[in-house]
Amino acid sequence: MRHRQHMIAAGVFFLVLVLVGIAGYRNLSYNWQWYRVAQYFFFFEQGRFVPGVLLQGVWVTLKISGISLVLSLIIGLVSAFARLSPYVSLRGLAWCYVETIRNTPLLIQIFVIYFVISPVLDLSAFSSAVIALSLFEGAYSSEIIRSGIVNIPRGQWEAAQSIGLPVSVIYLKVIIPQMLRQTLPMLAGQSVSLIKDSALVSTISIYDLTMQGQKIVSETFLTFEIWFVVALCYLSITATLSFIIRQIENRIRFVH
Amino acid sequence: MKKLFITCIMGLTLLVPFFSPVSAGELGNQLAKESVVEKIQRDKVIRVGMSTFVPWAMKDKHGKLVGFEIDVARQLAKDMGVEVEFVPTAWSGIIPALMTGKFDVIIGGMGITPERNLKVNFTMPYDYSGMSMVAHRKKAEGFSTLDDFNNKDVNIAVRMGTTAEQAARKFFPHANLRLFENESQALQELNLGRVHAVVSSAPMPVFHALKYPDKLFVPLKENFTKEPIGFAIRKGDPDALNYFNNWIVNMHASGFLKEKKAYWFESTEWEDLVK
């Protein structure tokens, strides 16, 4: 009985959601032109496949996110070890970096890096975007990695030291592999955030998925069609990525 | 269980107005009643969609809106006997915002173009503007014609969704366009020397070149397009179109528009207000 009630309630909920959606769709004094959307994905020219601007945008989004992911892991690793180092200056600098990044909005960081820092260092828009994103995600990865290292039992250190391993070998063979196994799910989650956060680089005129969407909207006024499609694109990229991550996680759990 | 059904039915009845058909009989009467002009008078306020364009509309140093468009909208509200309320809106989304009723009219230096006209209605022009250009002295050294800029090594910054973007696409198909949401970001790119030029509605490029004479210059002495500027309103509202058109005719006749244009576009007296 309870179960059926839940089922009916949820059914009604979805029905209302769909009806509201349809009502909104029809009620809006808006001329839906879905047929104009397909050409922005791809079209055929003399029988050859030509990617449309949205697909190009997807590629730029993936490229920026991919490069930033690698860089952010490196930055995260370095700053995590800096925060655990015996030198107070390194600890202080890494702390400043992590706190500054974690306490300011990413949008502001992108603007500051593009309009304040990059003209001095003569960086292009693309590298500014990559640097901003990797510094941002790097600060979060740093905290994840640090907690992963701190959580490794002391006994592991002591055991490794007692058999006379040098510090570098302890890190490479003992600490980092264990840390990675512990933090991999969270670091993988960061890659999903990275793809979402990369939407903000459109504000500095990087032609990523969001920017291409904005450009099409400002040219054709297909506001809702394009924004729904862009949202769906992000959803499918991040959902696919989440799915792959879950598969890998399951396999790792299975092995150990 | 019973309660659940009652809630569902109540929920569904709320949706009925969305689907009810419009009766065709009193269409004319209904149109007049639903006109924006009628609504403005009922609410005693006109909601004006705009965006920052120096010197069409901008904030003065105390955060108050000033500019040519602001004066026009204030005068319009005064003549209608209502208050004016400005709704700042991102330019790239200003037409969708008008269509979804975020405000009553766009008075924002909007150029009348066929593409926009497919989505909204325009009044007759109350002003004419044209595209002009400001370039970086070092980067664009020796450039003096439109063709000099139409090169694949040339970067041009424009504000997204403006007629400047369209003009740049049309006149410089080979150049790289860098699109920004705000004009100030495009100009910042130019000041930093990362783009060769910025295209924008006159007189802003000339004013900007005057502000940084040793860095920037105006490569073309004449505007390279001429475009009419009108109010934009939602489609299907003949009363509002008629009202605004006649208001504009009157303001042309009384010299109000000419006087304001002289103050904002042909002098730089207003710069003290801003900084």
Added chain:
Amino acid sequence: MSSKPAIRLTLVDLAVLLAAAAGVVLFFVRMTQVLEYQWEWQAIPGYFMFRDPETGRFSANMLLKGFGVTLKLSIWSMVLGFILGTFSGIMGAKGGFFGRMVSRFYVETIRNIPSLVLVILFYYFVSSQFLDALGLDQWVRRLPDPAARGVSFFLAGAGQINAFVSAACALAIYEGAYISEIVRGGINGVSKGQWEAAWSMGLSQAQTFRLVVLPQAFRRTAFPLAGQFISTIKDSAIVSVISVQELTFQGLELMAATFLTFEIWITITLLYFLLTFSLSRTISFFEKRLAIRQ
């Protein structure tokens, strides 16, 4: 791995600090030389407060106003997001199969779309269907003066209220998905033994939930929720794209008029930093105190 090395400056430290300081100095020197940038810091305080020439009183200028809007917006979206997230979180933890499905659907959809895209979609599509139909702005306009001033103090003036409310709702829906997961984790974290003990004492399911599980879940979630509030403040910068007049938007407007790019960006970064950093320090202070007491 030592847990807390003593603070002691060594030669290496000095070298590192010197290198860092040299980097910063070099950066600013290059900035002034290469860009020929004229610093005008003296103009900035005037954009916080100015003396009104007519009344002679101090009033808030754009930056301070924007700061206020950022605060208001974050608080409102956190409150709304908390309601939404708690509801969805309880449904996800203790609801039936479909309840859990609805909760998952909501959380997964929202967490997989960029907030920027979500805010734009919500502003143009959802808010035009519902908020404008509610006629909020007209309602505010018809209010008598003290009430209207109250609304504009706690929410926004009539001209801004539609954009403000849709921004707050969009942010609330976004943050709600994260809060939902925090709440769900908090409830699931309460051990099964607690339920069984409460039942054996003769409490009903609802009573157990209200009297036993929720208080414990709340204690578990209080600090993550506070952390989420800080994220809300940072995420609120995004609504500048729909022209809500918060700190980032005011900064952009100010730049359009004055071109004091560097000063304004540095000031705005500092403002966000001071706000969120002081909040996060306060939170971790209480967290540590609570941890010691327990």
